[in-house]
Amino acid sequence: MAATRARRRYPAWGDTWTPIPGPPRFPVAWLLVPAIIVIGGSAVFTMLAFVLSIVLSMAIPALVLFAAAGLIVRRRAPGTAPVARRPAEPPWPQARARFDALRQQYVAYECDPMEVLRLPALADVSVTSTGRFVEAFAEAQALETDARPPRRHAEAFIAAVERAERAWLAARDAAERIRLSGLSPSERSGVERAIKLLTTARDTDSDAERLTAYAMARNELARLERAGVIHMPRTAQAVLDAAGRGQLPA
Known part of the structure; x- marks a missing residue:
């Protein structure tokens, strides 16, 4: 039996050999392929990222300089500079109307003997408040024009009218307090x-x-x-x- 089993396990010379099937063999080298791909891809990606960072570090400043140069050229180019907003005209008509109203009040006082007797200090330039008003009124009157004057002249007239109005109120208040x-x-x-x-x-x-x-x-x-x-x-x-x-x- 042992010999028979041996012959069956090991056939004689010239007999056909039938290999006994065993576990499949897997090439170990195939395992290196994914690793090589991963490692190689990582290296390539790293290299590409490095190269891209260098390119961007050189390109971004160049783009900034180019944009700045374009703005400068656009500003300096004739006809492309932004038009500065013109300042508003001073309110000369309103100041002229206010001065007319003030003049009417002053004339009405000077043409009314009863009012002069009631507030004699308002007609006395030796009173400090009255003297200041007369000076301020004369200044505004000297700057008054029929047509709109140049900007500086208009601003001076407006300021003079404001001073005259304040002086008139102060002079009247003082005259009301003083009376007789x-x-x-x-x-x-x-x-x-x-x-x-x-x-x-x-x-x-x-x-x-x-x-x-x-x-x-x-x-x-x-x-x-x-x-x-x-x-x-x-x-x-x-x-x-x-x-x-x-x-x-x-």
Whole structure:
């Protein structure tokens, strides 16, 4: 049996050999292929990344310089520079209207003898606030023009009008506070007498009484003005003269 088994396991010379199938053999070298691909691909990728970083490091500054140069050329090129916004014109018409309103207030005061007697400090340039207003008003009046002036002139006029307006308010406030407080009792009595005569001349229906009251008021005011108690503007004096001749004041 042993010999038979041996012959069957090892056939004699000349017999056909039938190999006994065993486990399949896998080439170990094939395992190196993926590793080589991975390692090689990683190296190639690393090399490409390195080369790309060098290219970008050189290209980006060049692009920045090129863009900056393009902006400079565009700004310097004729007709392509941005147009600067022109500053707004100064509000000269509004300032002129405000100055007209201020002038009307000032003229209305100087043409009203009753108002002058009520606020005598506003007609006295020796009072500090009144003197400042008269100077500011004269400055604005000197800068006033019928047509729009150049920009600098317009700005100077606007500033002068603002100063005149502030000075007028300050002068009126001071005159309201002062009123007749700076006068002696006899001087205050003379002013009050003149106010009473002018009130009678304004309210009476008799022409004769009106003319008599105006005449007496003019004499009293002339006396007070000679004494330096009041300073009657020429426009107010003209109104009294016209009323004393039988002409009603405007």
